[in-house]
Amino acid sequence: MPSRPDPGHLAAWRALLETHAAVTELLARELVAERGLPLSRYDVLLNLAEAPGGRLRMQELSESVLLSKSGLSRLVDRMEEAGLVRRERAEDDRRGWFTVLTDQGRSALRRAAPVHLRGIQEHFARHLDDEEARVLAAALGRISAAARADQAAPDAAVDGGRRTGVAPAAAPAERR
Numbered sequence: 001m002p003s004r005p006d007p008g009h010l011a012a013w014r015a016l017l018e019t020h021a022a023v024t025e026l027l028a029r030e031l032v033a034e035r036g037l038p039l040s041r042y043d044v045l046l047n048l049a050e051a052p053g054g055r056l057r058m059q060e061l062s063e064s065v066l067l068s069k070s071g072l073s074r075l076v077d078r079m080e081e082a083g084l085v086r087r088e089r090a091e092d093d094r095r096g097w098f099t100v101l102t103d104q105g106r107s108a109l110r111r112a113a114p115v116h117l118r119g120i121q122e123h124f125a126r127h128l129d130d131e132e133a134r135v136l137a138a139a140l141g142r143i144s145a146a147a148r149a150d151q152a153a154p155d156a157a158v159d160g161g162r163r164t165g166v167a168p169a170a171a172p173a174e175r176r
Contacts, residue, residue, distance in 0.1 A: 019124075022123075023123045023124050024039065024067070026119060026123050027039055027116060027119045027120070027123065030115055030116075030118075030119045031112055031115055031116060031119075034115045035108070035111055035112045035115055037108055037111075037112045039067060040065075040067055040068050040075055041075070041079055041084065041108075042109070042112055042116060043065050043066060043067045043068075044061065044065060044072075044075065044076065044079060044085070044099075045079075045084060045085075045101065045105050045106075045108060045109040045112075046109060047061060047064040047065055048061070048085065048099065048100070048101035048105070049101055049106060049109055051064075053100075054100060054101035054106070055088070055098045055099065055100040055101070056098065056099055057090065057096055057097070057098055057099075058072070058073065058076070058097060058099060061076070061099055076099050079105070082104075083102060083104045083105070084101075084102060084104055084105035084108055085099050085100060085101060085102055085105050086099075086100050086102055087099060087100070088100050
């Protein structure tokens with residue numbers, strides 16, 4: 001395996017990063033302009049709405065948000081002050097807390113969703129035909145699954161400080 005991607009793969013990587021940055025910025029700007037809701041708050045509200053009972057432990061919420069994990073506790077504090085979420089102590093763990101979607105948070109999500117979905121259609125989906133969308137979803141899904149597997153494998157081989165995702169070859173005596 002080469003230690004460096006070829007120019008075509010580097011171009012694809014760069015295009016992915018540039019597209020994500022540009023489209024995310026447009027979506028964020030539209031949500032704030034039309035609904036007064038930052039995209040980071042929308043991300044939290046959506047994850048809570050999709051969770052059983054509209055509630056997640058902070059660790060679970062951190063693992064599920066896609067846009068910004070840094071400052072999540074402060075973000076949830078501000079959302080609680082705005083009435084979008086509330087915190088509840090976990091009954092089975094006195095140190096644990098749940099972040100819970102409130103009725104006001106659910107209402108804010110319902111108002112913002114059409115703006116967000118329209119933005120995804122306008123700035124992303126309309127530029128892909130059905131086959132391109134299928135191929136892109138499959139390729140990115142495969143890459144995402146591999147990255148998650150590498151994250152979950154604490155004993156994955158490390159090459160020059162980078163995870164390779166490949167365990168070291170067994171010594172001859174261990175191969176039997």
